[in-house]
Amino acid sequence: MNFTKVITVIVLLFVSVFTFAQGGKKLDKIIKRDYxxxxxxxxxxxxxxxxxSLPGETMQIALDVSQIARIDFASGRSQTFDVSAGTATSDNTGQVIAAAEMKPNTIAVLPVPYVNSGTMESSEEMAKFAQNDLYNKLLxxxxxxFPLTVQDLRVTNSLLHKAGIDYKNIDETPIEDLxxxxxxxxxxxxxxxxxxxEGSTASTYNSGNAKVSDNNKKVKTSDISTTTASNQTYYNYMVYFDMYKNGTKIYSxxxxPFLNIKDSWMxxxxxxxxxxxIYVKK
Known part of the structure; x- marks a missing residue:
């Protein structure tokens, strides 16, 4: 083996040992409130x-604890953070749930699942439209x-999006977590x-011309009838409406709807x- 090959083998061994040492070292994990x-x-x-410090670096970085939900240490120990700017708890699956700062006497409108019960298909566009319609009604x-304040819809949807919640899984998330x-x-x-x-209706229109005989005793009538058929679409809705306060259902x-037209759910x-x-007549 010549000198060049010896050097190559040494370098490869060094790289392998270094890579193994780096890959084998356990690291701490910081789970931030933005996930x-x-x-x-x-x-x-x-x-x-x-x-x-990040892997392979010596420079230390400082992070405010208000941004941290949990730390999983390399030793296996975990620490959950509870700070005044917000709290971080875990649900029964162990998933971290970042909590926003609590705003008392505030009501939020969740996305409204809009589901065809025949096909079980849901519409994202209509779920957002229905949520927006309900939000505008509250405004x-x-x-x-009063004294309730309606949370801005953009804030609600942004917080839900960060938590990975949308119209498809909103029903699966406990109200307490929401x-x-x-x-x-x-x-x-x-x-x-x-x-x-789908249904069809038929309407008949009659028209006639009366003819009088010469002796004015007999009347002859020539009738003409026209039948027109039209197709109609009927929407059979059922609206479910639940209201919660501090995790407790207060209204269900x-x-x-009385009519079977397209927007009668509104x-x-x-x-x-x-x-x-929550509604007080003025």
């Missing part, structure tokens, strides 16, 4: 900050909701279920809202 995970080596902790009647994520003590959870049926109603939403405990 970002930082793999690092924690050097120092205080009530205000956590200082850490229009804000004087009747209230922590949104930072509100009141929640409206509605759902629209529907089926579509279902309503079938009338049911208005009807149920005006009869809910």
């Amino acid at each position: 970002q995970i930082i793999e690092c080596t924690i050097a120092k902790m205080s009530d205000k900050t956590v200082e850490y 229009d009647k804000s004087a009747n909701l 209230q922590k994520i949104l930072g509100v003590d009141n929640v409206i959870a509605a759902k629209v279920s529907f089926t579509i049926t 109603q279902t309503r079938k 009338d049911s939403i208005t009807y149920l809202l005006k009869r809910s405990p």
Whole structure:
């Protein structure tokens, strides 16, 4: 073996040993409240900050504890952080739930699942439209909701998006968790279920010309009738309307609209809202 080959073998061995040593070293994990995970080596902790260094670096980075939900140490120990700016807890699956700062006397409108009960298909566009419609109804009647304040819809949807929640899995998330994520003590959870049926109607139009005989005794009539058929679409809705305060259901109603037209579910939403405990007649 010549000198060049010996050097090559030594270098390869060194790289292999170094790579193995790096890959075998366990790192600490910082789970931030925005769900970002930082793999690092924690050097120092205080009530205000956590200082850490990234793999292969010696420079230490300081992170405010208000941004941290949990730390999983390389030793296997975990620490969950509870700070005044927000809290971080775990659900029964062990998933970290970042909680927004609680705003008392605030109500949030959840996305409204809009589901065809025949095909079980849901519409994202209609779920957002229904949520926006309910939100606007609350704003229009804000004087009747005092002292409640309606949380801005963009804030609600942004917080839900960060938590990985949308119209598809909103029903699977406990209300207690939703209230922590949104930072509100009141929640409206509605759902629209529907089926579509087709029907036809027929209408007949009669027209006639009377003819009088010469002796004015007999009357002859020539009738002409026209029948017209038209197809109609019927929307059979069922609206579910639930209201929660501090994790407790305070109002739960279902309503079938009187009419079977396309937007009749909106009338049911208005009807149920005006009869809910939060609505005060002026």
